[in-house]
Amino acid sequence: MRIMIVTDHYPPTIGGVPTVTHGLAHDFADRGHQVWVVAPSQGSRDERRLEHKVRVYRFSSFEWPAYKALRIPFLPFVSIRNLLKRSDPHIIHIHSPVVLGNIAQILAGGLRKPVIVTNHYLPVNISPALSSDPVFSKPFSSISYSYLVNFCNRCEYVTAPTNTALNLLYDHGLRAPARVISNGIDLKKFTPGERSEQVLQRLNLPLDRQIVLHVNRLYNEKRIDVLLDAAAKMKSNAHIALAGAGPLEADLREQAERLNLGDRVSFLGFVRDADLLALRRSSDVFVIPSEAELQSLSTMEAVACGLPVVAANSYALPELVHHGENGYLFQPGNSDELASYIDKLLADPALRTQMG
Known part of the structure; x- marks a missing residue:
C-alpha cells in the first residue's frame, strides 16, 4: 500500500506527535508499505530525503509566534499537488489540521483520495495564552473545536488516541465515522529493568x-x-x-x-x-x-x-x-x-x- 502521512510535527521536533508520526511511518515501511511523509522544514528551504525507507518531504516554514513548538509552512500547494500525483497514495493520513493538513485535504478531494485524520490537539496547544484568558478562553475553545470538527467531518474516517479525545469531538458535533485507536508504545522496549x-x-x-x-x-x-x-x-x-x-x-x-x-x-x-x-x-x-x-x-x-x-x-x-x-x-x-x-x-x- 502507498501511504502519505501529513503532519506539522515531525523530528527533529520533540514531543508526542513527532514520536507517533515518526514511529508510524517507520513501522509501515518495515511492513513493506511505501510511505511518504509531508512535514515542515526547520527553516526557509524545502528538503527531501530518504530516511530508513521513508520518503520525507519537508517544506519551508516559519515559527508560529503563539506556540514555538509549531512551525507553519509557506502554503506549498503546487509542490504537494505534484507530490500527490507522483506518489499516487492509496490513503492520506493527516495528523494536524493546520496548514499542511488543510492543503492535503483540499487536494485529496480533487484527486479522489481517501483521507483519515487523527486528532492529537486541544485548543491550548494552538494558543496557551488565549486558552487561559478569563474572557476569551470559552469563545476561543468554541471556535477551535468548531474548526477542528468541521475539518474532521470532511474526512472519510477519524481516529483519536483515547475515549476522552474522541468524546470531546462528539460533544462538539463530530459526525464522521470514528473510533479510538491508541498511539501505543513499544512494549518490547519499555519494560522494567535494573537501576543504572x-x-x-x-x-x-x-x-x-x-x-x-x-x-x-x-x-x-x-x-x-x-x-x-x-x-x-x-x-x-x-x-x-x-x-x-x-x-x-x-x-x-x-x-x-x-x-x-x-x-x-x-x-x-x-x-x-x-x-x-x-x-x-x-x-x-x-x-x-x-x-x-x-x-x-x-x-x-x-x-x-x-x-x-x-x-x-x-x-x-x-x-x-x-x-x-x-x-x-x-x-x-x-x-x-x-x-x-x-x-x-x-x-x-x-x-x-x-x-x-
Whole structure:
C-alpha cells in the first residue's frame, strides 16, 4: 500500500506527535508499505530525503509566534499537488489540521483520495495564552473545536488516541465515522529493568536519594510549576528530575530558586532515548501534573517500565492512571495533594512495587 502521512510535527521536533508520526511511518515501511511523509522544514528551504525507507518531504516554514513548538509552512500547494500525483497514495493520513493538513485535504478531494485524520490537539496547544484568558478562553475553545470538527467531518474516517479525545469531538458535533485507536508504545522496549548508577552519574543525579521523574516539554499547560510547589512541601528529601526543554525553563528555574529547591531539582533538558529509558528504570515515582493531555506517551512509557504514577485528574490521564491501582490522581493544580501522594509512595517500597 502507498501511504502519505501529513503532519506539522515531525523530528527533529520533540514531543508526542513527532514520536507517533515518526514511529508510524517507520513501522509501515518495515511492513513493506511505501510511505511518504509531508512535514515542515526547520527553516526557509524545502528538503527531501530518504530516511530508513521513508520518503520525507519537508517544506519551508516559519515559527508560529503563539506556540514555538509549531512551525507553519509557506502554503506549498503546487509542490504537494505534484507530490500527490507522483506518489499516487492509496490513503492520506493527516495528523494536524493546520496548514499542511488543510492543503492535503483540499487536494485529496480533487484527486479522489481517501483521507483519515487523527486528532492529537486541544485548543491550548494552538494558543496557551488565549486558552487561559478569563474572557476569551470559552469563545476561543468554541471556535477551535468548531474548526477542528468541521475539518474532521470532511474526512472519510477519524481516529483519536483515547475515549476522552474522541468524546470531546462528539460533544462538539463530530459526525464522521470514528473510533479510538491508541498511539501505543513499544512494549518490547519499555519494560522494567535494573537501576543504572552510570546513567544517574552521567546526568548528575544523586545516587543516595530517591528520584521523582517528570518527562515533558516545559510549557505552561504542562503545569511543572505545580510539581515544583509540591517539591517544596514534600516531607521526603527525594530529588526531582525534569527531563525536557521548552520556553518556560527560565521561569521554572527562577521558581525553584525562590522555593530554595536548588539542590533538590535538576533541569536535564533533552535526554537521549537510551539514557531516558535507563532513567525511568532508575526512578522511584513518575509525576505528570499536566492539564492538557489527550493521551500521554511519557505516562504510558513510565507505567510500562514499572513506575507508579501520580497524575493530574484531567482529560485523558485517568484512562491511564487508575487511582489506588497503578498510582494516584490529584486535583489539577493542587500541590498539597500532589506532595502528599508522592510522599506516600516514597515512604512505602511495597506499595510502589504493588502499583508498578
